[in-house]
């Protein structure tokens with residue numbers, strides 16, 4: 001493994017979970033937050049002396065690879081603060097789901113759907129960024145420890161640039177995802193289905209009573 005500089009946008013549950021695992025694996029991680037001195041961001045940095053917390057712009061500038069782990073309805077605003085100059089040319093792993101928690105009955109409908117997706121909105125807004133949608137279909141703990149589930153299970157990925165997807169497959173491999181369990185769905189437009197999977201994921205979570213689950217795709 002070659003240590004990489006990773007910029008994490010978001011100090012929420014997903015941001016801190018992925019960042020912690022990446023530090024554990026030896027990567028150089030900056031967690032970006034609206035307020036780097038907040039208990040979540042500064043607390044994470046205090047627990048991970050090899051990493052540090054900063055503003056969204058610091059994290060984006062630092063990363064060779066940047067992870068968008070912000071609330072989906074706030075992602076474009078967060079990326080605007082990070083700045084197009086900090087993001088240009090970088091691989092951006094988009095983990096976010098555009099659930100609108102201001103509407104609906106607590107779980108939130110999708111703010112963008114059907115003929116568009118958050119990942120496509122990001123790609124359109126930042127054409128120089130190499131957006132790869134991945135990891136948004138499993139809970140944070142499964143993202144970084146797929147071995148929590150027995151046997152093979154499937155992770156989806158979409159993005160326009162094959163080289164960027166290869167970088168992401170490499171990082172996913174370090175997290176424990178075998179390449180054979182990663183299904184490349186094609187261009188970034190396929191992120192629509194990955195994001196529209198969320199209502200089904202939420203129903204499965206309700207039916208199963210746990211977030212620690214995933215699907216395994218089988219074919220003839």
Ligand SMILES: NC(=O)c1ccc[n+]([C@@H]2O[C@H](COP(=O)([O-])OP(=O)(O)OC[C@H]3O[C@@H](n4cnc5c(N)ncnc54)[C@H](OP(=O)(O)O)[C@@H]3O)[C@@H](O)[C@H]2O)c1
Nearest residue numbers: 010011012013014033034069070071072074096097139140
């Ligand atoms: N939770 C999961 O297991 C899971 C699984 C798959 C995908 N996802 C997706 O991953 C993303 C993060 O999830 P999470 O569970 O970590 O959420 P969370 O704990 O609620 O964190 C939300 C993140 O969004 C940022 N944010 C919120 N409002 C913002 C605003 N107005 N402007 C800029 N940034 C704002 C926060 O920034 P600060 O750091 O400044 O607080 C925080 O980092 C979401 O898109 C979610 O749908 C989550």
